[in-house]
Amino acid sequence: MGETIKDLKRTHLCGEVTIEDNENKVTIMGWVQKRRDHGGVIFADIRDRSGIVQVVFNPDSGKELFDKADSLRSEYVVAITGKVEPRPEGNVNPELPTGEIEIKAEELRVLDAAETPPIQIEDNIDTGEDVRLKYRYLDLRRPKMTKLMGLRHQITKTTRDYLDNNGFWEIETPILTKSSPEGARDYLVPSRVNPGQFFALPQSPQIFKQLLMVSGMEKYFQIARCFRDEDLRANRQPEFTQIDMEMSFVNQEEVMEITEGLMKELFAVGNIEVPAKIKRMSYQEAMDRFGSDKPDLRFAMELKDLSEAVKDSDFNIFSGTVSSGGQVKGINFKGGADSPRSTIDGFEEYVKMFKAKGLAWMALREDELKSPIAKFLSDQEIEDIKEVMDAETGDLLLIVADKASVVASALGNLRLKIARENDLIPEEVYEFVWIVDFPLFEYDENEDRLAALHHPFTAPIDSDIEKLDSDPASVKSKAYDLVLNGEELGGGSIRINNHKLQEKVFSALSISEEEQQEKFGYLLEAFDYGTPPHGGIAFGLDRLMMIVGRTDSIRDVIAFPKTQKATSPLTNAPSVVDKKQLQELGISIRS
RNA sequence: GGAGGUGUAGCGUAGCGGUUUAACGCGCCGGCCUGUCAAGCCGGAGAUCGCGGGUUCAAAUCCCGUCUCCUCCGCCA
Incomplete structure (x- = not known):
């Protein structure tokens, strides 16, 4: 059983005690973030939602208080009254807003003890989301x-x-x-x-x-x-x-x-x-240029229409698509010409998810034009494609021929994938x-x-x-x-x-x-x-x-979200209900 | 409904057929320590390797099934 607050009144939030409060008596309440025991002196970082402040326990403030401080553990809920003092020369912590001061404890009340938490209460943890969601109330204690x-x-x-x-x-x-x-x-x-x-x-x-x-x-x-x-x-x-x-x-x-x-x-x-x-x-322009009605305008790599350039081509996949009302379009992955075959195969797999039947490509390398489709295209057609796509040596051209909706989603999504994988998207830009x-x-x-x-x-x-x-x-x-x-x-x-x-x-x-x-x-x-x-x-x-x-x-x-299977690891919802509840509702479960 | 990834002490990982009594870091427990704030030093506890089956003299390790969590497709007027 913890102690009670009784007449204690919280005077400050942990993160808001500053040098302005020097010499003042303050009372803070919060969780023990960390206890550092140096034998003769004990430090305790106390956390509330506003931040962290350091409390010092010295033997000269009484054995009872010191022993109590010794028993503190992570996540104990405490109330501490003490005097704000500047930290000794050379012991200021510039990382903390409260780093210039510390509170010299005069009274400590343990309002509630705590088990060791299953996840650590700090920002940079790699803990799996399943664990975080099960103990969401602890996860939410993390400052982030x-x-x-x-x-x-x-x-x-x-x-x-x-x-x-x-x-x-x-x-x-x-x-x-x-x-x-x-x-x-x-x-x-x-x-x-x-x-x-x-x-x-x-x-x-x-x-x-x-x-x-x-x-x-x-x-x-x-x-x-x-x-x-x-x-x-x-x-x-x-x-x-x-x-x-x-x-x-x-x-x-x-x-x-x-x-x-x-x-x-x-x-x-x-x-x-x-x-x-x-x-x-x-909408039409967004679909034409970016293959999406929610275009990401932070980078270019726009879709270019090659239908005109290949409509009479001997390469049937291109000309046939155009004549049956479809489109041939491409994106230019600048500097991607040296992508390994496995990467390009990966691109093809990816566009197939969006119903594209295949992905044609042309890698404009220093010494050669590498492309499985080049042999089906005339020199003029290749030149026209390069011109429309603004292509130069070092580029990788990726082309899809299909009906307009498939071309848009295939290339629109490929554009995003390539940009993400190659850091083409600038940070802190908002379009x-x-x-x-x-x-x-x-x-x-x-x-x-x-x-x-x-x-x-x-x-x-x-x-x-x-x-x-x-x-x-x-x-x-x-x-x-x-x-x-x-x-x-x-x-x-x-x-x-x-x-x-x-x-x-x-x-x-x-x-x-x-x-x-x-x-x-x-x-x-x-x-x-x-x-x-x-x-x-x-x-x-x-x-x-x-x-x-x-x-x-x-x-x-979201404070209490669901997992991908639409369940809550915290509450175990959804769950089966009493037969009686179902009866009242006139519902029977088919099994 | 489908594709891919994942699962080993409380947490994160290593180990990927036998030299392992399953290792390391964090955390936890105990001891020492009067200025730390990723404290330090010494010691310790803690894991039936997601679950079920199979292959094998031998399985955390290979195979099959199943479940979990994550990402994606379908779906989301």
């Missing part, structure tokens, strides 16, 4: 993690302050809501009161925020938890947080403007400067870009129908509305994504605010009238009662945090 949690608080606070200053109201929307077709798999929650029926956890508050616009709230935001039952990635968790906003009586420009102001303040928290006016790029002029729909091969590229509530641009029937695939939308360094920070759109138009879009998505009524009837009906033009945007707070916090794992910015 503590700082990230503090940073996350700063970001959400800054968001609230900025949006409040701009007239937004924070409004909560339901967590228990209705399952919707379109989109990710829903997490379902059975209803005991309504056996056989289920709520769904929201994939986003999309429809509710639109209803709030119908409700006349005009400017809404929420730091909203969202749930998607899909497989995880380094930057994807099944529950994540969006900064979700919606405004009435605005156009695209106004949403983007208010957003840029928010970004400026949020990134300032991480000492990252956002340009006053973020540049814009059309923001708005991607605009998205198509409203994209073709879904699996389902053989059009699917919403953004979501089904996105408005088409005014001049394309008449093409919804005749040529839906060519319709552009009022959608916009904010991209930073190849990461989609957030996306939004101006929404449809009209019953008829919304029905038309649903129909283009092959959502039957019955399904429209059943799934979205309440939204369509709401539109009939006077709906303001509205639009908004949502940001992935966790991904934003990864950038501001300079970490590669989304798990580092």
